[in-house]
Each structure stands twice: as structure tokens, then as C-alpha cells.
Amino acid sequence: MLCERCQEREATCHTTTIVDGIKTSSHLCGDCFEESAPLESREAAAATRAAHCRYCGGQPCIGGADLLAMITGEPRMMFLCLSCSTEFYRFMQEQAQRLPQDSSRQEQLAAIPVLQDEVDRHMQQWVSRSGSP
Numbered sequence: 001m002l003c004e005r006c007q008e009r010e011a012t013c014h015t016t017t018i019v020d021g022i023k024t025s026s027h028l029c030g031d032c033f034e035e036s037a038p039l040e041s042r043e044a045a046a047a048t049r050a051a052h053c054r055y056c057g058g059q060p061c062i063g064g065a066d067l068l069a070m071i072t073g074e075p076r077m078m079f080l081c082l083s084c085s086t087e088f089y090r091f092m093q094e095q096a097q098r099l100p101q102d103s104s105r106q107e108q109l110a111a112i113p114v115l116q117d118e119v120d121r122h123m124q125q126w127v128s129r130s131g132s133p
């Protein structure tokens, strides 16, 4: 896939953000990503390059606040490669829908550590099944 900004180089930085339940993706080469990103994200990009995918240990493409962090309101970084992040978001969305909609915030917060465990377990199984990277 080519970088969507310069259309010249291969896109290596794939970021996904979820705002109000809407998923937006952007695909940029390293140079354009660094140019377009605010300082904060540039630091995040540098951190991403030094990090490893949380689940398969491969080269991470995403350093993003995770979905759980969005529920708890405590953003934290996690690093995922492209294939793990796709599966991660798919699974998280599925799990998030299972949270009772009419439960109180406190109940939702209480459910999160359980959810986190389930996601981790699912991802580890998924990685060993798919044999990635």
C-alpha cells in the first residue's frame, strides 16, 4: 500500500483511532507520518519503533490508546503490529457490545480487568494459531 499523503513511498505507519465508535485509519510512510504528526505522536512513533508488538513480538505499526483506556478514561500506549491490531479491535468491539448498556459506569469499570484478561488470552491464542508474524 502506498502512502496516502505523498503516494510515493510504501506506507509503514498505520494508525487507527476510534472516536465516538467510528473507526478511522490512516496509512502513511515514515517520513510523512513524522511530518504530519504533532510532537506527541512523533514521540509515540519513536517509541513505536523501539517497541515490539505486545502479542507476537513483531514490528509494531500502532501505538495507540487502547479501547479499554477509552472506557476508563486513562489513556495508555500499547503497541501492536498491523495484523494483531486488526484482530484486537475486532475482538474488542465484539466484547464491548457485550457490556450491559444500562449498567452503571462503576459496573463497567469493574468488568474491565476481566475483559482485559479475556482479550489477552484471546490474542495469545490467536497469535499461536495464525503463526504470525
Ligand SMILES: [Zn+2]
Residues within 6 Å of the ligand: 003, 004, 005, 006, 007, 008, 009, 028, 029, 030, 031, 032, 033
Ligand atoms: Zn509519504
Ligand SMILES: [Zn+2]
Residues within 6 Å of the ligand: 053, 054, 055, 056, 057, 058, 080, 081, 082, 083, 084, 085, 132
Ligand atoms: Zn503482532
